Amino acid sequence: xxxxxxxxxxALTGLGLTLGWDALANEFNSxxxxxxxxxxSDENFWKSIREKYLLKPDYIxxxxxxxxxxxxxxxxxxxxHIRDINYQGSYYMRTVQWNNKKKMAAKLAAIAGCxxxxxxxxxxxxxxxxxxxxxxxxxxxxxxxxxIQDYGAMLDMFDQVAERYGVVLKKISIPNHPKSDEEIxxxxxxxxxxxxxxxMVCHMINITGQILPIRKIxxxxxxxxxxxxxxxxxAFAHIQYKxxxxxxxxxxxxxxxxxxxxxxxxxxxxxxxxxPKLWPLMGDRTPKEDVYRLNHTGxxxxxxxxxxxxxxxxxxxxxxxxKEARLRFLKDxxxxxxxxxxxxxxxxxxQSDRSCGxxxxxxxxxxxxxxxxxxxxxxxxYTVPIDYANVHGCRITPNVYTTxxxxxxxxxxxxxxxx
Numbered sequence: 001x002x003x004x005x006x007x008x009x010x011a012l013t014g015l016g017l018t019l020g021w022d023a024l025a026n027e028f029n030s031x032x033x034x035x036x037x038x039x040x041s042d043e044n045f046w047k048s049i050r051e052k053y054l055l056k057p058d059y060i061x062x063x064x065x066x067x068x069x070x071x072x073x074x075x076x077x078x079x080x081h082i083r084d085i086n087y088q089g090s091y092y093m094r095t096v097q098w099n100n101k102k103k104m105a106a107k108l109a110a111i112a113g114c115x116x117x118x119x120x121x122x123x124x125x126x127x128x129x130x131x132x133x134x135x136x137x138x139x140x141x142x143x144x145x146x147x148i149q150d151y152g153a154m155l156d157m158f159d160q161v162a163e164r165y166g167v168v169l170k171k172i173s174i175p176n177h178p179k180s181d182e183e184i185x186x187x188x189x190x191x192x193x194x195x196x197x198x199x200m201v202c203h204m205i206n207i208t209g210q211i212l213p214i215r216k217i218x219x220x221x222x223x224x225x226x227x228x229x230x231x232x233x234x235a236f237a238h239i240q241y242k243x244x245x246x247x248x249x250x251x252x253x254x255x256x257x258x259x260x261x262x263x264x265x266x267x268x269x270x271x272x273x274x275x276p277k278l279w280p281l282m283g284d285r286t287p288k289e290d291v292y293r294l295n296h297t298g299x300x301x302x303x304x305x306x307x308x309x310x311x312x313x314x315x316x317x318x319x320x321x322x323k324e325a326r327l328r329f330l331k332d333x334x335x336x337x338x339x340x341x342x343x344x345x346x347x348x349x350x351q352s353d354r355s356c357g358x359x360x361x362x363x364x365x366x367x368x369x370x371x372x373x374x375x376x377x378x379x380x381x382y383t384v385p386i387d388y389a390n391v392h393g394c395r396i397t398p399n400v401y402t403t404x405x406x407x408x409x410x411x412x413x414x415x416x417x418x419x
Contacts, residue, residue, distance in 0.1 A: 021073065021313065024052075024073055024317065025317055027048065028317040028318060028319075031045055031322075032319075036319070036321040036322045036324070036325035036326075037325055039322050039325065039326070040322070040325040040326045040328070040329035041329055043403065043404060046326060046400060046401070046403070047403065049318070049400055049401060050400075050401035050403065052071040052072055052073060052401075053069055053071055053072060053401045054069075054072055055069070055401065058380070059376065059380045059381060059382045060380060060381045060382065060402075060406045060409060060410065061382050061399075062381060062382060062383050062396050062397060062398055062402070062406075062410060063382050063383055063384045063395070063397060064257075064397045064398065064399040064402075065206065065234060065257065065358060065384070065395060065397035066257075066384070067256050067257065067263065068256065068257055068258060068259075068260040068399055069260065069399070069401075070260050070261075070262055070311075071260060071314055073310075073314065074260065074262075074307065074310045074311050074314050075262075077307065077310040078262050078303065078304075078306075078307040078310065081303040081306040081307055082303040084303075085302065085303050085306075093299070093302075097302050100302070100305060100306060101121055101295075101302065101305050102116075102292075103309075104121055104305050104306070104308040104309060105119050105120060105121050105267070107308065107309055107312050108121070108255075108267050108308065108312070111237075111312065111315075111320075112236065112242070112243050112251075112267070112269065113241070113242025113243050113244045113245065114242075114243045114244055114251075114269050115272060117272065117290075117291060118269055118270055118271060118272050118291060119267055119268070119269050119270075119291070120267065120268050120270075120291050120292060120294060120295040121265060121266070121267055121295070121305055121308070122252070122265075122266045122267055122268050122295070122297075123264050123265065123266055123297065123300070124254045124256070124264075124265075124266040125151070125231060125232070125233040125252045125253055125254040125266050126151075126153040126154065127252075127266065127268075127297075128252025128253070128266050128267065128268035129154050129157075129200070129229060129231060129250070129252040129268075130153070130154065130157045130281070131252075131268060131278065131280070131281055131294055132198075132229050132250045132252070132268070132270075132278065133154065133157045133158060133161060133198070133200075133229075134157060134160075134161065134279070134281060135278035135279045135280065135281070135294070136161070136197065136198060136277075136278070136279075137277070137279070138161055138164075138165035138166075138167050138197070139165070139166075140165060140166030140167075141166060141167075141168065141195055142165070142166075142167050142168070142195060142196075142197045143167065143168045143169075143170055143193060143195040143196045143197060144158055144161075144167055144168075144169055144170065144196070144197060144198045144199070144200070145170045145171075145172070145188060145191045145192060145196055145198075145199040145200070145226075146158060146169065146170075146171055146172075146199070146200040146201075147171065147172050147173060147174050147200075147201070147202070147205075147389075148171050148172070148173050148389045148390075149173070149174050149202065149205050149207060149208070149389045149390075149391070150200060150201075150202055150231065151202070151206055151231055151233065154200060154231065158200075168195070170191040170192075170193075170196070171191075172187045172188060172190075172191050173187075173389070173390055174187070174205065174210065174212070176208060176210070176347045176348065176349070176390065176391065177349050178210075178349065178354075181213040181216055182216075184212060184213060184217070185213060185216050185217055185220050188201065188217055188220065188221070189220050189224070192221065192224050192226055196224070196226045197226070197227065198226065198227050198228075198229060199217070199221050199226050199227070199228050199229070200228075200229045200230075200231065201214065201217055201228065201229075201230055201231070202230075202231045202233075202234075203230050203231065203232040203234070203235035203241075203246075203251075204232070204233075204234040204235045204238065204239070204356070204358065205234075206231075206233060206234055206395075207360060207386045207388075207389065207391045207395060208347050208348045208355075208358070208359070208360045208386075208391055208395070209234070209331075209348050209355045209356065209357070209358025209359050209360065209395070209397075210348055210349055210354055210355060211235070211239065211353065211354050211355060211356065214230055214246045214248065215245065215246050215247055218230075218246060218247040218248050218249075219247060222247065227249040227250070227274075228247075228248045228249050228250070229248070229249065229250040229251075229252070230246065230248045230250065230251045230252070231252060231253075232251050232252060232253040233252070233253050233254050233257060234257060234258065234358060235253070235258075236253040236254075236255075236257075236258060236259065237255075237257075237258040237259035237260075237315055237320075237323070238257075238258040238323075238324065238327065238356055238357060239324050239356050240320050240321065240324055243269050248269075248271070249270075249271045249274055250268070250269060250270055250271070250274070251268070251269035252266065252267070252268050252269070253266055253267055254266040255267065255308060255311065259308075259311050259312070259315060260311050260314070260315075261304065261307055261308050261311040262303075262304050262307050263304070264300070264301060264304040265304045265305065265307075265308055268294065270291050270294070275288065275289060275290065275291045275293060275294065276288040276289055278294060280293055280294045280296060281294075281296075282296045282297065282298070283296070284296040318400065323400060324356060326400055327356050327357030327398065327399075327400070328352060328355075328356045328357060330357060330398040330402055330404075330407065331350075331355060331356065331357050331358065331359050331396075331398070332350070333404055333407055334359075334396070334407040334410060334411050335348075335350055335359055335361075337411045338361065338411055338414050338415070341414070341415060341418055342364075343363055343364045343365075343418035344361060344362070344363060344364075344414060344418060345361065345362040345363070345364060345392075345393060346359060346360070346361055347359075347360035347361070347362060347391050347392070347393050348360050357397065357398060357399075358395065358396070358397050359395075359396050360386060360391060360393045360394065360395050360396065361393045361394055361396060361414065362392050362393030362394070363393075363414070363417055363418055364418075366417070367385075367387065367392075368385035368386055368387040368392055368393050368394055369385045369387065371383075371385065371393070371394050371417070372384065372385040372394050374417060375394065375410075375413055375417075378413070379409065379410070379412075379413035379416075380409075381409065381410050381413055383395065383396060396410075
């Protein structure tokens, strides 16, 4: 680390304490009257947000989809939570641990748009949705519907219940550029039979960023007597919605992605009345009607739970509408500068209702692995290659701190690599 980086690190380390959250809130309040649309392209404002992050200067990070960096003020509070819990030890764990976790769940429920008694804090999306998949009372011949573009960990769990219980898996493929919502709904509908018990669908497909018409899919499935489980790993704190308006039965997400909570937190929504029908992964004596019966994971690092409130504070300071508008602006900014290059392939629909901050790009005649390697080694741009499920390219996931100058460098790199 050079002297300049060291000094910046030292300054940011104390930011959460010296600046204070009141001062931070005032900074956000200075733009509170501006519309999300007008603020989305204001580089000066978003560069001020960027200053709240400690970013590695070695490369441009366009792989925020796996793990969004924690802003420094949130990180400082998280470290203090660790100190506080360590100071109290068993006293904290035996007295207020679970009450605090329920408080965090209530804060999440307020944003997610569901009841406090329908949501539990988990460790990530995989745990949330695997609780639902493994928790069904499966019988031989039962069927489950999903897409080949769904996340691998959940597909693996479905493979396991298929092998263990004789469940039949029906897998569809979502087109990268669907003609309409009805085309997508029809694909799921055609896979449903009288034996279908559960349908899994991504709110936002992780490898392309395509947003699916969840409400229409849920309404269709329910009309056929099928429960719906939604993978919301990339949707929560990215786009605005209310779970109550989606009409799904289960919804899982990770908080270390777009909410920027420290690693180790997610949530599971279970529609009221559905909890008694699920078997918990770990035994628990909580009444079956209580969703917290599903929340038994043993002793875990609960400082992460407390940091949820801090991450929510930061998210609310920015504003859900302003964050979504900025992320969509960044996607539109770079895609509009490459979409006319005949050698560049965009694997994501660009309409505002079909994608937000995430998009996937490929180059004709170049494997995704080679593209990611050359972007990183030759142009100092870090991405992740995707080469399966009819998607062949690199997933591009900017964050609120990403600048248009960085995207200009990325765009230039793409054009250069097509020559």
